[in-house]
Amino acid sequence: xxxxxxxxxxxxxxxxxxxxxxxxxxxxxxxxxxxxxxxxxxxxxxxxxxxxxxxxxxxxxxxxxxxxxxxxxxxxxxxxxxxxxxxxxxxxxxxxxxxxxxxxxxxxxxx
Amino acid sequence: xxxxxxxxxxxxxxxxxxxxxxxxxxxxxxxxxxxxxxxxxxxxxxxxxxxxxxxxxxxxxxxxxxxxxxxxxxxxxxxxxxxxxxxxxxxxxxxxxxxxxxxxxxxxxxxxxxxx
Numbered sequence: 001x002x003x004x005x006x007x008x009x010x011x012x013x014x015x016x017x018x019x020x021x022x023x024x025x026x027x028x029x030x031x032x033x034x035x036x037x038x039x040x041x042x043x044x045x046x047x048x049x050x051x052x053x054x055x056x057x058x059x060x061x062x063x064x065x066x067x068x069x070x071x072x073x074x075x076x077x078x079x080x081x082x083x084x085x086x087x088x089x090x091x092x093x094x095x096x097x098x099x100x101x102x103x104x105x106x107x108x109x110x111x
Numbered sequence: 112x113x114x115x116x117x118x119x120x121x122x123x124x125x126x127x128x129x130x131x132x133x134x135x136x137x138x139x140x141x142x143x144x145x146x147x148x149x150x151x152x153x154x155x156x157x158x159x160x161x162x163x164x165x166x167x168x169x170x171x172x173x174x175x176x177x178x179x180x181x182x183x184x185x186x187x188x189x190x191x192x193x194x195x196x197x198x199x200x201x202x203x204x205x206x207x208x209x210x211x212x213x214x215x216x217x218x219x220x221x222x223x224x225x226x227x
Contacts, residue, residue, distance in 0.1 A: 041221075044206075104155075
């Protein structure tokens with residue numbers, strides 16, 4: 001079946017550090033991949049997406065590349081800020097209406 | 112701006128009462144909406160898929176008589192927590208997506224329900 005596995009948190013970084021949050025997936029067919037971000041007390045917001053292999057999604061300094069050969073969609077940012085502190089969810093969509101979410105990774109960025 | 116609106120954002124109710132949460136898609140029609148529950152520091156748990164004009168599809172283990180879903184129009188789905196108990200206290204989030212291939216989900220801001 002379809003599933004998403006992402007690294008466990010929490011991840012604690014100092015401001016301006018490099019961020020990587022790993023995400024791997026299993027899926028039949030050709031899924032789309034997403035990263036969502038949830039700030040404290042709020043719903044989720046789409047951060048970026050990629051719809052086919054080798055696509056790179058990017059937004060607000062975050063990037064993720066759809067790697068079919070390694071079934072991965074790792075989230076990266078070169079220099080994190082305190083305001084990036086949030087929970088990040090990797091997700092998979094298969095063209096049907098269900099979206100499969102990873103468990104979420106909590107990021108704390110210290111000033 | 113927000114494309115999915117959820118209301119209320121917070122509600123406190125007494126045990127045994129019912130609470131209704133609304134989810135509206137603001138600038139697109141959504142024949143399908145989704146209701147999630149999120150426990151503290153945990154991921155989203157899909158509760159049910161709300162289908163306009165027909166019955167909702169509930170995930171395994173979710174009591175359909177406890178969590179009533181009504182999707183009466185193409186822009187509105189409601190979740191009613193009936194006879195609420197303290198264990199129903201949680202963060203409930205709705206989402207919807209445009210009906211184009213592989214479009215992402217748009218989420219409401221969630222409803223924090225506290226049952227006393």
